[in-house]
Amino acid sequence: AQKVTQAQTEISVVEKEDVTLDCVYETRDTTYYLFWYKQPPSGELVFLIRRNSFDEQNEISGRYSWNFQKSTSSFNFTITASQVVDSAVYFCALSEEVGGGATNKLIFGTGTLLAVQP
Amino acid sequence: NAGVTQTPKFQVLKTGQSMTLQCAQDMNHEYMSWYRQDPGMGLRLIHYSVGAGITDQGEVPNGYNVSRSTTEDFPLRLLSAAPSQTSVYFCASSTEDFLTDTQYFGPGTRLTVL
Numbered sequence: 001a002q003k004v005t006q007a008q009t010e011i012s013v014v015e016k017e018d019v020t021l022d023c024v025y026e027t028r029d030t031t032y033y034l035f036w037y038k039q040p041p042s043g044e045l046v047f048l049i050r051r052n053s054f055d056e057q058n059e060i061s062g063r064y065s066w067n068f069q070k071s072t073s074s075f076n077f078t079i080t081a082s083q084v085v086d087s088a089v090y091f092c093a094l095s096e097e098v099g100g101g102a103t104n105k106l107i108f109g110t111g112t113l114l115a116v117q118p
Numbered sequence: 119n120a121g122v123t124q125t126p127k128f129q130v131l132k133t134g135q136s137m138t139l140q141c142a143q144d145m146n147h148e149y150m151s152w153y154r155q156d157p158g159m160g161l162r163l164i165h166y167s168v169g170a171g172i173t174d175q176g177e178v179p180n181g182y183n184v185s186r187s188t189t190e191d192f193p194l195r196l197l198s199a200a201p202s203q204t205s206v207y208f209c210a211s212s213t214e215d216f217l218t219d220t221q222y223f224g225p226g227t228r229l230t231v232l
């Protein structure tokens with residue numbers, strides 16, 4: 001069965017530190033998609049990135065970067081030079097494949113609460 | 119363009135009461151979903167729909183009903199509320215090409231069942 005594990009429940013860092021949020025997934029599908037979402041204290045869910053199983057290239061977007069490794073079934077998220085505004089809960093998610101195609105059925109990890117102290 | 123809207127934002131129910139959480143989107147999205155978020159458990163899929171007239175169960179469907187009579191609306195019905203249904207509920211929508219398009223989430227409804 002599909003599963004997403006975010007072993008880090010809470011992380012606290014001081015501003016300007018780099019921080020990596022871990023995500024490990026399990027799936028039997030050969031085609032799948034991985035996502036990261038941010039949930040700030042205001043509660044809404046903000047889409048950050050989507051990655052498909054055939055694209056193992058790392059991605060960088062400003063201070064954010066993602067490392068996808070199929071060999072270890074991991075999709076880790078790094079924030080460089082963290083800022084107080086990065087404080088949020090971050091969710092990793094996996095899309096479930098149905099009938100040979102990916103779907104909008106997302107399986108979420110339990111989230112990592114990141115607290116960035118000034 | 120309001121995106122995904124949910125009403126109400128907050129609701130308190132007594133055990134056994136029924137109610138409907140409303141979700142609407144004005145982006146002509148085919149795909150809509152309902153998730154619940156509980157502390158320490160992430161978001162779990164309740165029901166989803168791939169188009170008007172088509173719905174299916176997610177991971178935790180018991181105690182909830184849905185229907186999709188229009189593309190725009192996807193209401194979630196609690197038939198007989200239980201304290202275990204105290205949660206934050208999120209509605210989401212996306213196009214059929216959700217893997218190249220963003221899945222949009224509503225602002226959430228915080229439900230407390232006493």
